[in-house]
Amino acid sequence: MLRINSVNKTFNKDSLDEQVALNNVNLRVTEGEFVTIIGGNGAGKSTLFNAISGSMLCDSGEIILGDTDITYIPEHQRASFIGRIFQDPMKGTAPNMTVGENLIIAYMRSINRNILGVPSKKEKNYIRERLSSLNLGLENRMGTKIGLLSGGQRQAVTLVMATLVKPKLLLLDEHTAALDPASAKTVTELTKKIVAENNITTLMITHNISSALDLGTRTIMMDSGSIMMDLKGEERKKATVQSLLSKFS
Amino acid sequence: MSLTAFIGAMELGLVYSLLAYGTFISFRILKVADLTVDGSFVLGAAVSAMLTFEGMPFAGILAALIAGAIAGIITALLQTKMGIQPILAGILTMTGLYSINLMVMGGKANIPLLNKTNIFTYAENLGGRAYKIIILAVIIAVVFIILNWFFRTLLGLSIRATGDNEDMCRASSINTDSVKIVGFALSNSIVALSGALVAQMQQSADVNMGSGMVVISFASLIIGSVIIKNKNITMGLLSVVIGSIIYRLIIALILTTNFPPSYLKLISAIVVITALSVPNLKRSMEISRMGRGKNNAKNQLS
Numbered sequence: 001m002l003r004i005n006s007v008n009k010t011f012n013k014d015s016l017d018e019q020v021a022l023n024n025v026n027l028r029v030t031e032g033e034f035v036t037i038i039g040g041n042g043a044g045k046s047t048l049f050n051a052i053s054g055s056m057l058c059d060s061g062e063i064i065l066g067d068t069d070i071t072y073i074p075e076h077q078r079a080s081f082i083g084r085i086f087q088d089p090m091k092g093t094a095p096n097m098t099v100g101e102n103l104i105i106a107y108m109r110s111i112n113r114n115i116l117g118v119p120s121k122k123e124k125n126y127i128r129e130r131l132s133s134l135n136l137g138l139e140n141r142m143g144t145k146i147g148l149l150s151g152g153q154r155q156a157v158t159l160v161m162a163t164l165v166k167p168k169l170l171l172l173d174e175h176t177a178a179l180d181p182a183s184a185k186t187v188t189e190l191t192k193k194i195v196a197e198n199n200i201t202t203l204m205i206t207h208n209i210s211s212a213l214d215l216g217t218r219t220i221m222m223d224s225g226s227i228m229m230d231l232k233g234e235e236r237k238k239a240t241v242q243s244l245l246s247k248f249s
Numbered sequence: 250m251s252l253t254a255f256i257g258a259m260e261l262g263l264v265y266s267l268l269a270y271g272t273f274i275s276f277r278i279l280k281v282a283d284l285t286v287d288g289s290f291v292l293g294a295a296v297s298a299m300l301t302f303e304g305m306p307f308a309g310i311l312a313a314l315i316a317g318a319i320a321g322i323i324t325a326l327l328q329t330k331m332g333i334q335p336i337l338a339g340i341l342t343m344t345g346l347y348s349i350n351l352m353v354m355g356g357k358a359n360i361p362l363l364n365k366t367n368i369f370t371y372a373e374n375l376g377g378r379a380y381k382i383i384i385l386a387v388i389i390a391v392v393f394i395i396l397n398w399f400f401r402t403l404l405g406l407s408i409r410a411t412g413d414n415e416d417m418c419r420a421s422s423i424n425t426d427s428v429k430i431v432g433f434a435l436s437n438s439i440v441a442l443s444g445a446l447v448a449q450m451q452q453s454a455d456v457n458m459g460s461g462m463v464v465i466s467f468a469s470l471i472i473g474s475v476i477i478k479n480k481n482i483t484m485g486l487l488s489v490v491i492g493s494i495i496y497r498l499i500i501a502l503i504l505t506t507n508f509p510p511s512y513l514k515l516i517s518a519i520v521v522i523t524a525l526s527v528p529n530l531k532r533s534m535e536i537s538r539m540g541r542g543k544n545n546a547k548n549q550l551s
Contacts, residue, residue, distance in 0.1 A: 055419070079422035092420060094413035096480070097406070102417075105410055108403045109422050115404040161421070 001201050002029040002169055007051055007061030009225075021047040022058065023225035034195055034202045034216035038209060040248060044225040045205045049171050052203075054078040065168055080110055083162030085155070085175040092158035095147030099138060099157060102146050103127045106161035130160055134190060152183025156190055163194050170195065172204040188215070209241045221247060250505055256378055258501035262494030263385040264446050265465065269473075269489045270392060271440035272466040277485065278400075279412040279432045281328075284339030284463055286440050288346030289320040291459035293441025295353040298360040298454035306367045310445050317441025320346060321433035328433075329426040350456050360454045367449035381450060388446070392439065393486055399435075400482045408432045409482075461514045468517050469493035471524040 009022040021044050029035055037045050050056035052063060054075035062071045070078055085092055093102050104119050107127055119127075132139035134156050138149075146154060155175060162170060172191065176184040192215060195202050206212050212219050219236055221229040221244070229247060231239055250258075268290060275283035293313035300309030320342060327338035354360050372380045399405045407423045408431065418425050440462075448454040473492025477484050500513060 053420075074424075076419050076422050076424045079420055084420050086416075086420075091414070091416045094410040094417050096413045097409060101406055101409075105403070105406050105423070106421050108406075115407075116399075116402045118398075118401050118403075 001031040001033070001066065002027070002052075002203075003062075003064040004028075004048075004052070005062045005064070007048075007058045007063065009047055009051060009056070009058050013059075020225050022051065025061070025225070025227060027220070027227060029201060029203070031201055032199045033218055035204070035218045035220060036212040036216045037203060037205045037220050037222060038207070038212045038244070039222035042224075043222040045222050046173060047225070048222070049084070049173050049203070049205065052169070053082055053084050053171060081168040082171060083167035083169070084171040085158050085162055085173065087174040087177045089151040089154040089158070089178060092161065093146045093154055096145055098143050099131070099146050099149070100124070100127070100142035102157065103131065103142075103161055103164065107164045110165035110167070127164065130164060131157070134160065136186075150183065152179050152187060155179060155183070155187050159187065159190055159194060163198060163200060166198050166200060168201065170200045170202040172202065174205050174207060177207060191215070209244050213239060213241065213244070219244075250501055252378075254501050254505065255498075256382065258497040259379075259494065260381050260385065260450065261500075262497035263382060263389055263490070264443060264450060265469065265497065266389060266490040266493035267392060267443035267446065268440055268462060269466045269469040269493045270396065270486070271436045271438075271443065272463065273470060273485065273489050274396075274408075274432060274436035274439070276467065277470065278409055279429065279436075281335040281412075282339070282463070282467075283321075283324060283433065283436060284336065285320055285324045285342045285346070285433070285437055286339075286463050286466065287459040287461070288343035288350065289317045289437040289440045289459075290444040290447075290462045291350045291454070291456060292316050292320055292346055292353070293444030294448035294454040294458060295350045295360070295444075295456070296441070297445030298362055298448045299353060299355070301362055301365050301367050301449055302360060304366060306365075306370075306449055309449070310368065310442065313441045313445035314438045317444075318434040318438040320441070321435070321437030322430055324437070325430040325433035329429055347456070354454065354456060358456045360448075362449065362452040362454070365452070367452070368446075369450060385446070388442075389490060392442075393490070396486055397483055404428070404431065461517065464514070464517050464521055465496070466493075468520045468524075469496045471521060472496055475524070 004025055004027040007022050007025045011019045011021055025044070025048060039045050047056070051058045054070070054073060058071065062069055064070065065081070104127065107123065108117065108119060128139050128142065131142070136153060136156055138153060138157065146157065149157070176187045179187060188211060194200070202216070204216065213236070218230070218232040219239070220227050220231070268286070272283070272286060275281055293316065296316045297309035297313045300306065300312055324338050324342040327333045327341060328335050333341070351358070369381050369384055372384050375383060400409060407418065407428050410421070411418050411423065411425045411428045411432070415425050418428070444459070447458070469492040470489060471492070472495050473488035476491055476495070477488035503513070503516070504510060
């Protein structure tokens with residue numbers, strides 16, 4: 001599904017501040033896999049996401065999603081088949097537009113609708129239905145400006161926006177880190193449910209090692225721009241928070 | 250206020266509400282103060298005046314719409330593709346347009362259109378003294394309906410989202426550069442329409458008629474938003490027209506006193522400064538009041 005072949009990225013090349021962010025990264029993710037990514041600050045996790053989503057181009061290597069080489073496709077074009085959710089709940093939604101309008105944009109964009117089209121009643125109902133599946137009562141607040149919702153609610157809406165139309169790949173960049181523990185738990189549960197129901201290929205960065213092992217089907221650990229550990233199957237079942245912590249350098 | 254003055258104010262209020270629609274799109278929706286307006290307004294007037302002079306008033310209106318859109322596209326390209334700061338991009342286009350406008354007007358600073366047929370002439374027998382108001386009201390109704398529909402379409406929603414949160418747009422696969430180009434083209438096209446109608450209504454175009462248009466349109470926007478607080482798009486579009494009419498009525502009232510008309514632009518500027526700064530001043534005054542209260546409490550304790 002996703003193939004990352006020998007991707008390299010160095011910031012501030014040939015200067016004193018030179019920093020290798022991605023060092024010959026190779027990764028193969030199969031359809032429907034849910035990979036959690038852990039690693040210290042500066043390990044290259046977010047840089048990897050930036051490379052996949054196209055907000056940054058790599059120095060060398062290639063990124064292939066499905067059958068398409070996306071290495072040089074601009075970010076906004078990739079976004080029609082890659083969903084991305086950021087740590088900051090403010091980043092994923094337009095605060096002065098209503099919950100409904102935000103969802104409509106996300107929905108119509110991903111189905112490549114005529115740019116002068118307006119959503120039909122059926123489509124609006126579908127969007128409302130998806131929102132009500134969160135069980136947060138947000139379907140009754142479609143006309144509320146999204147900036148008035150709490151961080152957790154905003155992040156939940158963002159999750160629906162990213163998955164209204166099934167993306168080929170979902171990137172979750174510490175999307176619960178800025179939330180209070182209760183909201184973080186809710187959003188984590190929702191993530192689990194939505195990803196499982198729609199069988200979405202997902203990569204998730206987290207600093208919470210127990211949720212890295214609890215969620216998903218595979219866990220990788222990054223350090224200094226490389227993947228230093230890749231756990232799946234039996235090996236992953238045996239791993240504990242303690243055993244992973246000891247690997248943190 | 251005499252009836253003539255009232256009708257005059259209504260006419261100006263309506264025709265300049267189109268100008269305010271233009272800045273509504275750039276300032277309120279895309280959140281950029283677009284100074285191209287001062288130039289694209291005259292561009293519309295110049296194009297419309299030249300074609301009216303040749304006996305083609307309707308073609309003049311159409312050509313103004315297109316010319317305005319091109320001016321907007323240039324500003325948007327300067328901002329997006331060439332990375333020039335939004336305000337500076339507007340100033341550059343506006344400055345360049347001054348020469349273009351003179352060129353369009355055949356090197357003359359003023360084009361008189363007395364005794365030329367214009368779009369208002371066709372309706373002279375309609376509605377007595379208010380015939381211009383009727384025509385303008387119809388045009389504004391059409392623009393209102395189009396914009397109200399447009400800002401609910403995917404493209405319209407994308408323009409609004411781009412002004413609101415650019416990060417989110419890129420993550421939703423919106424090409425923010427293209428969206429801005431469409432937004433500024435639409436905005437300046439409507440501004441040029443306003444200029445085109447003003448030229449035909451006042452039967453002349455002047456190369457300096459655009460100076461201060463940005464501020465006048467901001468004043469209308471602000472008055473409108475004070476009167477209609479609801480910020481959904483329909484109410485927003487409605488508030489612009491109401492704001493523009495009230496602004497012109499205020500000016501007409503001022504003119505009935507012995508106040509020298511040369512101060513009008515200063516007054517517009519002060520209206521805008523006041524409206525933009527009041528929320529901030531209120532807040533800092535509140536903070537200092539709260540602070541003082543705390544200090545007093547401390548002094549009493551000691």
